[in-house]
Amino acid sequence: GAGVSQSPRYKVAKRGQDVALRCDPISGHVSLFWYQQALGQGPEFLTYFQNEAQLDKSGLPSDRFFAERPEGSVSTLKIQRTQQEDSAVYLCASSLIAGGPYEQYFGPGTRLTVT
Amino acid sequence: KQEVTQIPAALSVPEGENLVLNCSFTDSAIYNLQWFRQDPGKGLTSLLLIQSSQREQTSGRLNASLDKSSGRSTLYIAASQPGDSATYLCAVQTYGQNFVFGPGTRLSVLP
Secondary structure, rough: OOOOOEEEEEEEEOOOOOEEEEEOOOOOOOEEEEHHHHHHHHEEEEEEEEEEEEEOOOOOOOEEEEEEOOOOEEEEEEEOOHHHOOEEEEEEEEOOOOOOOOOOOOOOEEEEEOO | OOOOEOOOOOOEOOOOEEEEEEEEEEEOOOEEEEEEEOOOOOOOOEEEEEEOOOOOOEOOOOOEEEEEEOEEEEEEEOOOHHHEEEEEEEEEEEEOOOEOOOOOOOEEOOO
C-alpha cells in the first residue's frame, strides 16, 4: 500500500514569501506529526494532530508557522513571510492509533530553501 | 525536557565488521524507542521499535537493546555491508506522543 507522501519534494522561496507544504498520511492513520530537520541534525517536533484536532503545537518556532488538518486526513503546514532560518527539510509522519507506543511512518520530506 | 544524544557522531569501518551505535536519553519516562535509518536526501526508514516494557528487538543483522533505567539503547549491526552506509537516528517517544530525536550517527562501511 501507499506510504506517507509529501509535496512538493523541493521548494525554493524568496525571503518574505508564503509557502504551503502538503502531507498525505497513510489512509486510516489517526495521528499525524510534523518535524523540522536542519542540515546535519536530527528532526525536531513541530506539531501533532489526532484526526482533525491539533493537540500539540508546542514545537512551532513562531506564529509564522501554521498547520491544519481540516478533515482528519491531508495536512498542510504553512509558513508565512519565510526567513532564511526556515530553510530545512520538513518531515511528516503518521501513526495508526493515537495514545500509545505505536510506530510512526515517515514521508520523504520537503526540502525548503529560502533565498 | 527530554534530551537524546548519540555516540559516535560518525563511524567508518571496513566491510564485514560488527559495530555498535549508542543512544542515551535523559528521562526514562518513555513509551518506546525507535531506531531509524536515513539515506542522503531521503526520509526516515524505521529499523526497530522497542516498547518500554521490552529489553531488545532483532531484525536480520540488526539487534537493538533498551535499558530504560539507565537511559541507554544500543544498535548492533552484524557483518556490516557497504549498503548499510547511512545516518542512523535514535528517537524516544514521550507520553506527549511526539518523538525526540538524537543528532544521528553517520556510518560509512568501506568495501
